[in-house]
Amino acid sequence: MSLSANQKRTVNGAGGLSSDWGFRTILCLAVFFVKPVDAQSPTNIFSPAATPAHSIFGVAMLVLGVTLFIFLVVAGLLLYALIRYRNRPGDSNREPAQIYGSNQIELSWTVIPILIVVMLFLSTTRVILETQAIPKPDNAMNVTVIGHQFWWEYRYPQLGVVTANELHIPVSDPAHPTPTYLTMSSADVSHSFWVPRLAGKMDVIPNKINTMWIDPQHPGLYLGQCAQYCGTQHAKMLLRVYAQTPADFAVWVNQQRQLAVRDFTGNVKAAEGQTVFMHNACINCHTVAGTVANGRFGPDLTHMASRDTIASGAIQNTPENLRAWIDNPNAMKPGSLMPAMHLNDHDLDLITAYLTQLR
Amino acid sequence: MRDTVAISIASTREAPWTLPYRGTVGMACLIVAESAIFVIFVVAYIFYLGKSLTGPTPAQVLELPIFGTVCLLSSSITVHLAVATLRKGMLRACTGWLASTVFLGLIFLITTAREWYHLIHDEGLTIQTNLFGTTYYSLVGLHATHVVVGLIMLSLVLGFSLFGLVKEEHSEKVETLALYWHFVDAVWVVVFTVVYVLGR
Amino acid sequence: MSTTHVVDKIDETLTPQQGRPPFNVVYEWLRTVDHKKIGLMYIAYALVFLIIGGVEATLMRIQLAIPNNHFVSPQVFNQLFTMHGTTMVFFVGMPILFGFGNYLVPLMIGARDMAFPRLNAFSFWVSAFAGLLLYFSYVGGSGLYAAGSAPDVGWFAYAPLTAKVFSPGHSTDYWTLAIFLSGIGSIGTALNIVTTIICMRCKDMKLSRMPLLVWLYLVMSSLVFVAVSPLTAAQVMLTLDRYLGSHFFDTQAGGSAVLWMHFFWIFGHPEVYVLVLPAFAFVNEIVPVFSRKAIFGYPAMVAASVGIGFISLSVWAHHMFTVGMGAAANTFFVFATMVISVPTGIKIFNWLATIWGGHVIFRTPMIFCVAFLFQFLVAGLTGIMLSVAPFDWQLGNSYFVVAHFHYVLVGAILTALFGAFYYWYPKITGRMMSETLGKWHFWLFIIGFHLTFDFMHVPGLLGMPRRIYTYEAGRGWEGWNIIVGIGVVFQAVGTLCFVCNLVHSYLKGKEAGHDPWDAWTLEWSTSSPPPDYNFAVLPTVNSRRPLWDLKHPEDPDSDYE
Numbered sequence A: 001m002s003l004s005a006n007q008k009r010t011v012n013g014a015g016g017l018s019s020d021w022g023f024r025t026i027l028c029l030a031v032f033f034v035k036p037v038d039a040q041s042p043t044n045i046f047s048p049a050a051t052p053a054h055s056i057f058g059v060a061m062l063v064l065g066v067t068l069f070i071f072l073v074v075a076g077l078l079l080y081a082l083i084r085y086r087n088r089p090g091d092s093n094r095e096p097a098q099i100y101g102s103n104q105i106e107l108s109w110t111v112i113p114i115l116i117v118v119m120l121f122l123s124t125t126r127v128i129l130e131t132q133a134i135p136k137p138d139n140a141m142n143v144t145v146i147g148h149q150f151w152w153e154y155r156y157p158q159l160g161v162v163t164a165n166e167l168h169i170p171v172s173d174p175a176h177p178t179p180t181y182l183t184m185s186s187a188d189v190s191h192s193f194w195v196p197r198l199a200g201k202m203d204v205i206p207n208k209i210n211t212m213w214i215d216p217q218h219p220g221l222y223l224g225q226c227a228q229y230c231g232t233q234h235a236k237m238l239l240r241v242y243a244q245t246p247a248d249f250a251v252w253v254n255q256q257r258q259l260a261v262r263d264f265t266g267n268v269k270a271a272e273g274q275t276v277f278m279h280n281a282c283i284n285c286h287t288v289a290g291t292v293a294n295g296r297f298g299p300d301l302t303h304m305a306s307r308d309t310i311a312s313g314a315i316q317n318t319p320e321n322l323r324a325w326i327d328n329p330n331a332m333k334p335g336s337l338m339p340a341m342h343l344n345d346h347d348l349d350l351i352t353a354y355l356t357q358l359r
Numbered sequence B: 001m002r003d004t005v006a007i008s009i010a011s012t013r014e015a016p017w018t019l020p021y022r023g024t025v026g027m028a029c030l031i032v033a034e035s036a037i038f039v040i041f042v043v044a045y046i047f048y049l050g051k052s053l054t055g056p057t058p059a060q061v062l063e064l065p066i067f068g069t070v071c072l073l074s075s076s077i078t079v080h081l082a083v084a085t086l087r088k089g090m091l092r093a094c095t096g097w098l099a100s101t102v103f104l105g106l107i108f109l110i111t112t113a114r115e116w117y118h119l120i121h122d123e124g125l126t127i128q129t130n131l132f133g134t135t136y137y138s139l140v141g142l143h144a145t146h147v148v149v150g151l152i153m154l155s156l157v158l159g160f161s162l163f164g165l166v167k168e169e170h171s172e173k174v175e176t177l178a179l180y181w182h183f184v185d186a187v188w189v190v191v192f193t194v195v196y197v198l199g200r
Numbered sequence C: 001m002s003t004t005h006v007v008d009k010i011d012e013t014l015t016p017q018q019g020r021p022p023f024n025v026v027y028e029w030l031r032t033v034d035h036k037k038i039g040l041m042y043i044a045y046a047l048v049f050l051i052i053g054g055v056e057a058t059l060m061r062i063q064l065a066i067p068n069n070h071f072v073s074p075q076v077f078n079q080l081f082t083m084h085g086t087t088m089v090f091f092v093g094m095p096i097l098f099g100f101g102n103y104l105v106p107l108m109i110g111a112r113d114m115a116f117p118r119l120n121a122f123s124f125w126v127s128a129f130a131g132l133l134l135y136f137s138y139v140g141g142s143g144l145y146a147a148g149s150a151p152d153v154g155w156f157a158y159a160p161l162t163a164k165v166f167s168p169g170h171s172t173d174y175w176t177l178a179i180f181l182s183g184i185g186s187i188g189t190a191l192n193i194v195t196t197i198i199c200m201r202c203k204d205m206k207l208s209r210m211p212l213l214v215w216l217y218l219v220m221s222s223l224v225f226v227a228v229s230p231l232t233a234a235q236v237m238l239t240l241d242r243y244l245g246s247h248f249f250d251t252q253a254g255g256s257a258v259l260w261m262h263f264f265w266i267f268g269h270p271e272v273y274v275l276v277l278p279a280f281a282f283v284n285e286i287v288p289v290f291s292r293k294a295i296f297g298y299p300a301m302v303a304a305s306v307g308i309g310f311i312s313l314s315v316w317a318h319h320m321f322t323v324g325m326g327a328a329a330n331t332f333f334v335f336a337t338m339v340i341s342v343p344t345g346i347k348i349f350n351w352l353a354t355i356w357g358g359h360v361i362f363r364t365p366m367i368f369c370v371a372f373l374f375q376f377l378v379a380g381l382t383g384i385m386l387s388v389a390p391f392d393w394q395l396g397n398s399y400f401v402v403a404h405f406h407y408v409l410v411g412a413i414l415t416a417l418f419g420a421f422y423y424w425y426p427k428i429t430g431r432m433m434s435e436t437l438g439k440w441h442f443w444l445f446i447i448g449f450h451l452t453f454d455f456m457h458v459p460g461l462l463g464m465p466r467r468i469y470t471y472e473a474g475r476g477w478e479g480w481n482i483i484v485g486i487g488v489v490f491q492a493v494g495t496l497c498f499v500c501n502l503v504h505s506y507l508k509g510k511e512a513g514h515d516p517w518d519a520w521t522l523e524w525s526t527s528s529p530p531p532d533y534n535f536a537v538l539p540t541v542n543s544r545r546p547l548w549d550l551k552h553p554e555d556p557d558s559d560y561e
Helices: A003-007 A020-038 A051-084 A089-093 A103-132 A246-257 A268-278 A319-327 A345-355 B022-048 B066-087 B091-122 B131-162 B168-198 C022-031 C035-064 C074-108 C117-139 C171-199 C212-244 C257-291 C298-314 C327-355 C364-387 C389-395 C399-429 C435-455 C457-461 C478-508 C546-551
Strands: A141-148 A151-156 A161-164 A166-170 A180-186 A191-193 A202-204 A210-214 A220-225 A238-244
Touching: A051 A103, A051 A210, A051 C327, A051 C364, A051 C389, A103 C327, A103 C389, A141 A166, A141 A191, A141 A202, A161 A166, A161 A246, A166 A246, A180 A191, A180 A202, A202 A210, A238 A246, A268 A345, A319 A345, B022 B131, B022 B168, B022 C171, B022 C212, B022 C257, B066 B091, B066 B168, B091 B131, B091 B168, B131 B168, B131 C212, C022 C035, C035 C074, C035 C117, C035 C478, C074 C117, C074 C171, C074 C212, C074 C257, C074 C399, C117 C171, C171 C212, C212 C257, C212 C298, C257 C298, C257 C327, C257 C364, C257 C399, C298 C327, C327 C364, C327 C389, C364 C389, C364 C399, C364 C435, C399 C435, C399 C457, C399 C478, C435 C457, C435 C478, C457 C478
Parallel strands: A141 A180, A166 A238
Antiparallel strands: A141 A151, A151 A161, A180 A210, A191 A202, A220 A238
16 A cells, blocks of 8 residues: 555645654554554554545554654663562662652653653644644535434435435545545434544534545445444444445436336336335335435435445345344344334235335 | 550651641532532533523523622621631620521522522523523522522521530631631622623 | 440450450441541442442453354443443442542551541442442343343433433433432542641641652542532533433533533543542552662652642543544643643653662562553553544544553553552551462453453454444454453453452461561551551651651651652
C-alpha cells in the first residue's frame, strides 16, 4: 500500500504529514508488528482506505512511536535499577545513602515531558483541523444518516433515494475528489457510525446533527458497526458501505429512484403477496414507494430485494431467512423492535414471494 | 501485646500546636460538595435558557421576589448575631436572634410557595411544561429543600435554647450551623441573579 | 472506646476462641464507630463484591470466546456488563480504598480516631445498603430467571437510553438509587478524611511532614466532593425525568443527550483519579521501605499529586471526542489530557529515583509494587494514545479503551492494593502473610492479567466495539478473545491463592510484632494489631520519618528537611 503518497492527499489539499522521514521509520516498525494482524480483518484501523482514516493512521504511528520510545527508556531504566540495586547479602547491616531529591534532575524530567507534550499536541491539532474544520466542497455527495434502534436509514436528498442498512457511495478519485458527506442524527437513542477502514467514528445523537465525510479510493465493501451502546441489539446494528465506481453507482441510483415493482404478471404468489402485505400492519411501519405503505418506523422496503442482508447486516437476504424473520424477528435478533406478525404459513409464503421481487 | 512504643521527642516548637475546629472544616467540606451540586443545576438552567420548544418564558411569568430575598438575607444577619451573643454569654439574646432567623426563613419559604402556586395555577407552568419549567422548579426547589433542612436544624437549636440547654461553650457548634445557613443564603444570591435577573 | 455491656463479667478484650460469645462480637462490630473496625468492614465488603464482579466478568468472557455464541442472552449480557462496571467502581473500588484510608490515616497522623466517628459508621452502612440494593435488582421485576430488573444501560447510563420510554420498568432506577446512596456514603467518608487530616494531626506534624499516603488521601477526598456531587445532581435530574416528567435529557422536548454525558464525565473522570490516587499512596509508602531509602523528591510528589487532582477536573470531555463537540473543544481537551501526563510522569520518575541507589528487597509487597510500576507506565502510555483525539476517533468505545482502563484498574490499582494487603496485614492482624502463597498469588495473577489485558488491545485495533454480546465471524477477533478468556482462569486461581493466604495467615501466620518491615511511619510504632486507642501517648514528630529519626539518632531526617 503506497501510504506516503495517499498520506499527503486530503480533500481540498489541506497539507500532509511534514515529518516524512520520521514517519517512514515509525511506519516500518509499525508494519512489522501490525502486518501479521491485519491480514484477515476487514475492520482493521491500520488498513486505511479513505483520507480520514489515512490521516488518523499517520498521527497514530507518530504517537505509537513516541510512546514506544518512552516505554523502552523508562522500563529499561526501571529494570536496570531493580537488578543493579537489588539487596545483596552484605547490605543488610547498613542503610544506603538517603537521597532526598535533586533540583536539576527533577527539572529536566519536567521539562522534557513538557516538550514531548507540546510536540504531540501540535501534531494532533493539525489532524483535528484537517478532518473536522475544513469547508465542504461543492461536488460532495450528501447523505442523511438516521440511526434507529437497531438499523440505519440512508436518505440521499439531492438524488431522491431512500434506503436502509447498506450505504452505497461513489469512490473518490484522488485527482478530482468526490467525497461523500454524511449528515447524521438519531431517531431515538445515541448510536455511533464506525467503519474503521474509512474514518474514525462519529456519534449519532438525537436532537443533534453531526457531520463527517469519507472518500474511499477503491471500490469494495467496507464493514463496521454501531459503536455506542444503544440497547439490546446494539451488537447487531452492522454497517455495510459499498464503494462503487461512478458508473456502477449511477446504475444503482437509477434503480433505487424507481417506484416499487408493481407488475407481477406471471407471478401469482407475488401479486397475492402484495395484497396481503398492503392489508396488514406492515404498512404502518414500512414504506414501499408508490403504494399505500408509508410507515417510517422501520426500514424502507422499496428495493429490499436488492440488498445483500436484512436486519441491518445481521442476516443474509435469502427467501428462507426472510420468511423466518417476518415470522418471528425476536428468534433471530432478540430485542429487535419488529414484532412477530403472527401470520399463518400461507400468508408468510405470499409475503415472502412479494418482498423477494422488490429489487 | 498491648504495649506501645511511646514517641516523646522534645518539641522543637515554642508556639502551641493548634489545629482548626473540626466542625468548621467538616461544614466547609459539606459546603464544597453541595456547591458542586448546585453548580450543576445552575449550569443546566443556563444551558437551557431560550431552548424551550413551547410554553411560557421566564420574562413572561417571573417577577422579582424582592420581599422573600430581603427576609432570607436578613436571616443571615440574625443568625450571625445569634452566634455573637452566644459567644458573649447573652443566652436570652441568642434565643431571640435564633427565633428571628427561623421566622425570616419561614417567611421566605411562604413567599416561594405563593410564587409557585401562582405559576402553577395561573400561568400553567409545571416541571413538565417545558425546559424552563424543568430547570426552574428543580433549581429553586433544590434550594428550598436546603432551606427546609436548615430551618429544621435551627428550630432544634432554638428548642434547646428555649429550655436553657444552649450555653456559651456550644458557640462553636452553633457557628457551624450558622455557616450552613450562610451558604444557603449565598446560593440564593446566585439563584436570584441567574434566574430572576440574567435569565429574564 | 468501643465497649459493649451486653453480658457482664465478660472481659471485652477476649476473642471468641478465648471464650467471648460470638453474639457479643457481632454486636460490637455492628455498633462500632472505631475507624479500624469500620475500615476492615469496608475492605471485607469490597472483597465479596470483587468476587461477584469477577464472576460477572467471567460469564461475559465465556459468551465472547466464540462468535455468535449462545451462552447468555443479549439481555443478560447487557445486564452483566452494566452490573460488572457499576459493582467494580462503586462497590469494590470506593469501599476498599476508603477502607484502607479509614484504617491507616488516623494511625499515620498519630490520632486516636477519625474526626466524626458516628458519621464514619453511617457512611459505611449507607454504602453497604446501596450495594445490596443494587443486587436486589436481580430478584426484582419478573425475578431471577426472567433476568430480573438488574440495570442494563451500561455503567454510565447514557441518556436518552435511560428515559422511561427506552428503559421501562425499574432497572434504571435501581442503578440510580444504589449509586446515589453510595455517593452519600462517599461524600461522608471523604468529609471525615479531610477533617481528620486538617484537624487531628499529632503535635508538630505540619502538612509538610505528613506521610505521602496522607497527602494523597487528602487530595483524593477533596476530589470526591467536586466529583461525586455532579453525578448526584445528574441522577436527581434523571429521576425527575423518569418520574415527574421533566425534560432534562428528553431529546423530544429539546433536551440534550450530550448534557448527561458532560455531567457524567465531570464525575467520571475525576472518579478514576479518586481510584488511582490511593494506589499511588500505597506505592509511596511501600517502595521507599523496600528500597531502604527515603522517597525521592517529596515536595515534587506533593505538588504533582495536588496538580493531578486539579488538572483531572478539566479533562473530562476526552471521553466525548466522538460526540461532535467541534474542533475547538476537542483541541482543548486534548491539551488538558496531555498536560496531566507531566505530573504523572514526574511521579513515575520519582519512584524510579527512589529505587536507584537503594537496597531493593523483593518481598511480596514490593514485587506487587514493581508490577504496578511497569503496568501503570503502560496504562499511562495507552492513555496518551487515547488523548490524541483523532486516534481516539478510531479507538474510542472499542476494546482498546476497555483494555486501557482495565490496565489502570487491575494492573495498577488492584496490583497496588494487593501490595498494600501484604504490607499492612501484619499491622492489622499481628501476623505475617505467607511469602510462598504470596509468590504463587503474584505469578498466577500477573500471568493471567497480561494474557487477558495485553491481548485485549488487539481486537480494539481491529475494529471491535465494546458492549456487544456477540460478534460476526471473519472480523479477525476470534482468537484474541479466546486468549483473553484463558487469562481469566489464571487470575481467578491467583485470587483464590490470595484469599487462602488471608485466611490461613490469620490462623497460622508467624507473629509480626510492632514493625516487621523496619519501616518509618507512625503506624509501626504501636502494637500489631493496635489497641482501640491507637497510641498510649500521642506522639510528637520532628520530620517526615519519625521512626527513622528514632532508629538513626546520629542522622535524623530532621537535619535535612
